[in-house]
Every structure is written in structure tokens, then in C-alpha cells.
Amino acid sequence: MRSFIPIAAAVLPAVLARPQGLNGGFGGFGGDSRPDSGSYSQGGVGGGFHTVGGSFGSRPLQSAANGHGSLPEETATASSASVSAQYTGSIDHEKAKASGSSSRYGSSSATAAAAASVTAAGSNAAATASGGTALSSLAGGSGVGGTTCTVTELSEVTASASACSNILLDGVTISASQTLSVTVPSGGALLFAGTMTVEYTPDADYTPIVLKGSNAKIAGLAGAVIDGQGSKYWDGKGSNGGTKKPDHFFKLSDLESTTLEQLTIQNWPTHLFSIDGCKDLNINNLILDNSAGDELNSDGDKLGHNTDAFDVSSVDGLSVTSATVYNQDDCVAVNSGSNIVFDDLYCHGGHGLSIGSIKSGVTVSNVTFQDSTVINSQNACRIKTIADDTDSTVSDITYSNIAISNITNYAIDVQQDYENGSPTGNPTTGITISNVTFDSITGSVSGDDAYSSYILCGSTSSCKDFTYTNIDISGGKTECEPDASLCPS
Structure with a gap:
């Protein structure tokens, strides 16, 4: 069903210290439900949405993991304050995941508290007091945020996008072979609530979610989860064979100033985000959990394969901040684009922070990875180009303040020898890599085959102007071709 909700104001709970608990999320819209006055609810500032529909009366949205709606004013105010105070400071990622009690995987009481917003008169002062942001800011306008459509069926999305400023997807299921394709209204918002399940679709050409738009906001309410049911696909082969799998799960296409x-998001089949053709896109506070794919198959390989988190192409202006990633392939793979920053990432189990593999005819420039952690992964900081490809440049790349631990292949890696997704050992010179800075890369590699640094370039002209400062990596070997000047001293 779809309901139309004029919104007076709403708040977001305090942003918790990263990594956040499932997922910190937004508070709810709420207010006085009116079963006798048509299909709307006049919002105040409240805990859960209320959908009103004729004789059915009001229905509270299950906006948190515990499934409750609005809290009383006193409870909501106290809970919002306490959860903000409780989850500050550092988090032990592994203990947090194991216990389920950290701000990332928060306990049910913490999640419920995070979901509650201040039940006051709808003023921005109340929002500020709870550490949140008013809906007017969320929706990109001033004053009232406009009309919000609550959608529970995929078939209602198109009409809602035409009729309303904001769209709330409440527990929508994406049926097999169907796509959630939305151009978010300019100045509006697309909100996710409850659990969105994407049904099994063994098709390499299938993309379940495609979002476009400009000057918009896309966000999850507290407790919202998108589940790709990856275990139905995983066979250790990824997109290279076996069961057919959607090649990308979530496509952000031509988004601008959004x-x-x-x-x-959890349990995606293979590659997660395709970020393509976007300009001035800001992404923050994500939990991307494909840890279930770490289970081994009969050959001893992880079931999840080719599960990149962020694949980036043809962007101009991208900022990704505070993302927690558990996966089995690249945490990030930048394939083309400029003016890109990845900040405060936590990457576990995959292939690290990558540029490439770079093919012919593209430009990668002004890319920064900073203040991030790469742990229990094959690689940490990596640049790779395709052998025999030409007419591409990779320039002004910075890796700064990257903490690494238990890296089994390469901590610092630059290679010009890739072909069909694998290194050949024979570098070429058709693509130039220049002005690369590695600063404050610290931690350890493990295993007899691990490298603290591995540089394999075709020449000192195709790889040039590499700068290393404050490199402190324990363990591993060093190899540098064609000249030792390309490696840390």
C-alpha cells in the first residue's frame, strides 16, 4: 500500500562513533494518527511512522530491530541522550562483531534507543538537542520537508516518485527479476525502513537496485537492512563461473549533488556498489556485511568471491566516509574518475584499497585513501594496470594513515602486468602511474609469501614520482622493479 504523509518535522538520532550499530540510522516521523480523517498522519517529531488507512486505523512502522513504533516522550528523550553518550570512543571491531553489543551490531535495547527520536513540538531545537537533523535538512529544502509516500509494494514506487517529495520504502521485497529503479525527486529523499529482501535471481545481467537523481538524499532509518540472500548464490566462483549471479547489486548512476x-547491506551475491557517472556524491555511515561469505567450500575456498564493496567509474567528486566492510574482494576499486576521497574505512577480509585494474583510455586522478584500517586481507594499498593497454594515466594518488594487520599478500603494491584479472609477471609501459604518495602506512604482514612492498613496473617513465614517508610495516619481503628507487628506502 501507499500512504501520503505531510511531514512537519523529524529528527535523526545522534551519529554514533564509527562503526555504528545496525546502523544508527534515522529516527522516525510520527505524530497523531487519525483513522477518521483520510489516509494521512499529521507529523510531529516522533518515534515511528504512522500509516493511516480508513477503517484499518493507525499502523506503527517497525522502525528498529525490536520492531516497536513510537516511544513516550520521556522515554524517547532519555533514550536518545543515553545512546549518544554510551557509544562514543573506540570500538574493538572483532569483539564487537562476536558479542553483538557494539555500536555497529548494537544490542536490541541500544538499537531501539537509536531508533527513538525526541517526541516534542517539532522544533529544530528539539532535533539539535537530540544530536539529530531536522527533516527539512534531510529533504534538502527549508522548513517543511514536503509530502512522504510510504510504500510497501515495489509496484507502487513509480507512482510515489511522481506524487511525493520523499519516498519511504517500508519492508519492500524485490521479487525475482524485478528491479527497484528510482530517480529520486530533486530536493527529496528516498528512505529505507525494515528489511528489504532481494529474491533469488540467477542472472548475470540483472541489477536489483538502480538509483538516479540530483540534489537528493538516500538513507536508511534505524534498523533498516537490505539483504541480497547471497548464500543462495555463493559457490566460491563469483562472477567467474558456477551459479549465475547479478554482476552488481546496487547501481548508483549519474547521481549529482546527492x-x-x-x-x-548484507549478503550481496558478487560486486555490491557500481558508482558510475556520478558528480559530487557524498556517501557516509555504511555497514556492508558479507561476512557470511567467509564460510569455506569443499575446496577450502571462501564461498563469497568477487564481492567488491565499491566499484567506481567515471565520477567527478566522490566522498565516502565511515564505511565498515566485511567482504572477500576489493574493499574499493577505482577504475576511472577524479576528485575522490575514501576516509575512515574499516576493511576486513578482502583485497584492500585498490586503483584498477586500469584499462585503455581512462583517467584516474586526485584520489585519496586516508585514516583507514585494512585487516585480515590479502592486500592493503594497491595500484594495478592491465598489460599491453595504453593511453591511460593514473596520477596524484595518496594513501595516508592506513593501519594494516595480517596482510597475506601485499601491503604496498604497484603492478603493471595484469591480464584477465591476474598478474603475469611481465609489466608493460602503456599506462603511466605518477605522483603517488604513501604516508604513514603502519602495521604488519603475515606469512612467508607476504610482501611489505612490491613494485613491478615497466620502466621508471611509466612509474615515476613515488614518495614514501613514515612507512613502518613489520614482516614480509620487498621487491622493486625496474629500479630500487621506486620502493621505500
Whole structure:
């Protein structure tokens, strides 16, 4: 069903210290439900949405993991304050995941508290007091945020996008072979609530979610989860064979001056985000959890394969901040684009922070990875180009303040020898890599075959102007071709 909700104001709970609990999320819209006055609810500032529909009366949205709607004013105010105070400071990622009690995987009481917003008169002062942001800011306008459509069926999305400023997807299921394709209204918002399940579709050409728009906000409410049911696909082969799998799960296409935040996504089949053709896109506070794919198959390989989190192409202006990633392939792979920053990432189990593999005829420039952690992964900081490809440049790349631990292949890696997704050992010179800075890369590699640094370039002209400062990596070997000047001293 779809309901139309004029919104007076709403708040977001305090942003918790990263990594956040499932997922910190937004608070709810709420207010006085009116079963006798048509299909709307006049919003105040409240805990859960209320959908009103004729004789059915009001229905509270299950906006948190515990499934409750609005809290009383006193409870909501106290809970919002306490959860903000409780989850500050550092988090032990592994203990947090194991216990389920950290701000990332928060306990049910913490999640419920995070979902509650201040039940006051709808003023921005109340929002500020709770550490949140008014809906007017969320929706990109001033004053009232406009009309919000609550959608529970995929078939209602198109009409809602035409009729309303904001769209709330409440527990929508994406049926087999169907696509959630939305151009978010300019100045509006697309919100996710409850659990969105994407049904099994063994098709390499299938993309379940495609979002476009400009000057928009895309966000998850507290407790919202998008589940790709990856275990139905995983066979250790990824997109290289076996069961057919959607090649990308979530496509962000041609978004401009838009923010995506507070989403939790789990169990995607292969590559997660395709970020393509976007300009001035801001992404923050994501939990991307494919850890279930770490289970081993009969050959001893992880079931999840080719599960990149962020694949980036043809962007101009991209900022990704505070993302927690558990996967089995690249945490990030930048394939083309400029003016890109990845900040405060936590990457576990995959292939690290990558540029490439770079093919012919593209430009990668002004890319920064900073203040991030790469742990229990094959690689940490990596640049790779395709052998025999030409007419591409990779320039002004910075890796700064990257903490690494238990890296089994390469901590610092630059290679010009890739072909069909694998290194050949024979570098070429057709693509130039220049002005690369590695600063404050610290931690350890493990295993007899691990490298603290591995540089394999075709020449000192195709790889040039590499700068290393404050490199402190324990363990591993060093190899540098064609000249030792390309490696840390």
C-alpha cells in the first residue's frame, strides 16, 4: 500500500562513533494518527511512522530491530541522550562483531534507543538537542520537508516518485527479476525502513537496485537492512563461473549533488556498489556485511568471491566516509574518475584499497585513501594496470594513515602486468602511474609469501614520482622493479 504523509518535522538520532550499530540510522516521523480523517498522519517529531488507512486505523512502522513504533516522550528523550553518550570512543571491531553489543551490531535495547527520536513540538531545537537533523535538512529544502509516500509494494514506487517529495520504502521485497529503479525527486529523499529482501535471481545481467537523481538524499532509518540472500548464490566462483549471479547489486548512476547514508547491506551475491557517472556524491555511515561469505567450500575456498564493496567509474567528486566492510574482494576499486576521497574505512577480509585494474583510455586522478584500517586481507594499498593497454594515466594518488594487520599478500603494491584479472609477471609501459604518495602506512604482514612492498613496473617513465614517508610495516619481503628507487628506502 501507499500512504501520503505531510511531514512537519523529524529528527535523526545522534551519529554514533564509527562503526555504528545496525546502523544508527534515522529516527522516525510520527505524530497523531487519525483513522477518521483520510489516509494521512499529521507529523510531529516522533518515534515511528504512522500509516493511516480508513477503517484499518493507525499502523506503527517497525522502525528498529525490536520492531516497536513510537516511544513516550520521556522515554524517547532519555533514550536518545543515553545512546549518544554510551557509544562514543573506540570500538574493538572483532569483539564487537562476536558479542553483538557494539555500536555497529548494537544490542536490541541500544538499537531501539537509536531508533527513538525526541517526541516534542517539532522544533529544530528539539532535533539539535537530540544530536539529530531536522527533516527539512534531510529533504534538502527549508522548513517543511514536503509530502512522504510510504510504500510497501515495489509496484507502487513509480507512482510515489511522481506524487511525493520523499519516498519511504517500508519492508519492500524485490521479487525475482524485478528491479527497484528510482530517480529520486530533486530536493527529496528516498528512505529505507525494515528489511528489504532481494529474491533469488540467477542472472548475470540483472541489477536489483538502480538509483538516479540530483540534489537528493538516500538513507536508511534505524534498523533498516537490505539483504541480497547471497548464500543462495555463493559457490566460491563469483562472477567467474558456477551459479549465475547479478554482476552488481546496487547501481548508483549519474547521481549529482546527492548524499547516501546510514545504510546496512548484507549478503550481496558478487560486486555490491557500481558508482558510475556520478558528480559530487557524498556517501557516509555504511555497514556492508558479507561476512557470511567467509564460510569455506569443499575446496577450502571462501564461498563469497568477487564481492567488491565499491566499484567506481567515471565520477567527478566522490566522498565516502565511515564505511565498515566485511567482504572477500576489493574493499574499493577505482577504475576511472577524479576528485575522490575514501576516509575512515574499516576493511576486513578482502583485497584492500585498490586503483584498477586500469584499462585503455581512462583517467584516474586526485584520489585519496586516508585514516583507514585494512585487516585480515590479502592486500592493503594497491595500484594495478592491465598489460599491453595504453593511453591511460593514473596520477596524484595518496594513501595516508592506513593501519594494516595480517596482510597475506601485499601491503604496498604497484603492478603493471595484469591480464584477465591476474598478474603475469611481465609489466608493460602503456599506462603511466605518477605522483603517488604513501604516508604513514603502519602495521604488519603475515606469512612467508607476504610482501611489505612490491613494485613491478615497466620502466621508471611509466612509474615515476613515488614518495614514501613514515612507512613502518613489520614482516614480509620487498621487491622493486625496474629500479630500487621506486620502493621505500
